[in-house]
Amino acid sequence: MSDQRITYKDAGVDIAAGNSFVNMIKPLVKSTYRPEVMADIGGFGGLFSLNTSKFKNPVLVSGTDGVGTKLKIAFMADRHETVGIDLVAMCVNDIVVQGAEPLFFLDYLATGALLPEKAAAVVKGIAEGCRQAGCALIGGETAEMPGFYSDGEYDIAGFAVGVVDRDHIIDGSGIGVGNRLIGIASSGLHSNGYSLARKLVFDCMGLSIDSELPGTGRTVADEFLTPTRIYIRSILNLLKDFTINGIAHITGGGLLENIPRILPRGCQAAIHLPRWERPALFDILQKAGNVERDEMYRTFNMGIGMVLVVSEKDAEDMIDRLTGLQERAWIIGEITSCSENSENIVLVES
Incomplete structure (x- = not known):
């Protein structure tokens, strides 16, 4: 038996670094607090x-998500301040589709060896996302797991809780034939489809993280690390004056998989592809791998981050309101009737 005294730090866990990290993030966390927060970090x-x-009759609505392989882009570029915004966005955008106002958020960050400055950059993004969503960052967990992650890498997960009055829950049951579909613009890829996007850009196109992405005027890092748009304030603003029959957050599965999740029986969504401005990025990706149309619409958001199903009489007024809220939005389709065995979403080329 050796007389050497082994410490936790020798095993790869630095408690002092953890304490330093907590001190770094305290002001970031406090900047998100709402009056309802009752305890400090x-x-x-x-x-x-x-x-x-x-x-x-308050009903709590919860959601959890991560950022996926978009983190690989952050590692390659060594840029970590925006993935925290993505983390919050993926969670709060999921719960607002049911009409819920996000109240608070918790995060989980796991890494092989804690680097306080890098971890603080991630939390800075989380705090910014919480401020955009109007929710409080009230807790989290940082796990240092030597040997579990590659050097310099980490994973993050988030958890959001919101509230909605039972009478105001949006569940798609009010959707009917003749309703219009409003698409609100995404800010880019958001946080979905990165496994395919990375293959297309790095393998098929042969680009590096710092290469200019042809047709965009931006580097791969700039384009791929654009934060996911947070739609909370705009949707809650609409709900003050308008009825929304259904909302679909266009995440993994794209338009083809997410819109059907809210449609009642007998309803079909007809999406007219020319009706919105599709960012050049998606055409570049499609051409790079000769990707089939439906594969694109099942993998990426194709420029639409949120879809609202509303009455025909309200649609134009809601577009005007969204424009005033600095959102780009279009009427991208309508609800039609369909038989039991029909597809509940169709893409129309006109």
Whole structure:
């Protein structure tokens, strides 16, 4: 038996680095606080007081997600301040589709060896995402796991909780024939389809992370690390004055897989492809790998980050409101009737 005294740091876990990291992120976390937050960072659990006076019958809505292989782009570019925005966006955009206002957020960050500055950059993005969504970052967990992750790499996951009055839950049951579909522009790839996008750009096109992506005027890193758009404030603004019958967040599965999730029986969504401005990025990716049309629309958002199903009489007014809220939006289709065995979404080339 050796007389050498082995420490946790010798095994790869630096407690001092963890403490330094917590001190770095405290002001970032506090910048997201809402009046309902009841405890400072550092406790075993986050405390949040639910203001039930705003709701007749409050229902909590929760969501969890990660950023996926978009993190590989962050590692390649050594840029980490935007993936935290993506993390928040993927969670809060999922719960607002049911009409819920996001209340608070928790994060989980795991890495092989904690580098406080890099981890703090990630949390800076998470805090920015929370501010954009109007929710509080009330807790999280940082796990240092030597030998589990490659050097310099990490993974992140997020958890969001929101609230909606039971009478105002948006579940798609109000969708009917004649309703219009409003598509709200994405900011790019968002956080889906990166396994295919990386193959197309790095393998098929032979580009590097710092190469200019032809046709965009931007580098691969700039284009691929554009943060996911957070739609919370715009959708909650619409809900003050308009009825929305259904909302689909266009995440993994694209338009083809996500819109059908909210459609009642007998309803089909007809999506007219020429009706919105598709970013050049998607045409570049499609051409690079000769990707079939439906594969593109099943993998990527194709320039549409959120789809709202609304009455025909409200559609144009809602477009005007969204424009005033600095969103780009278009009427991209309508709800038609269909038989039991028909496809519940069709892509129309005109």
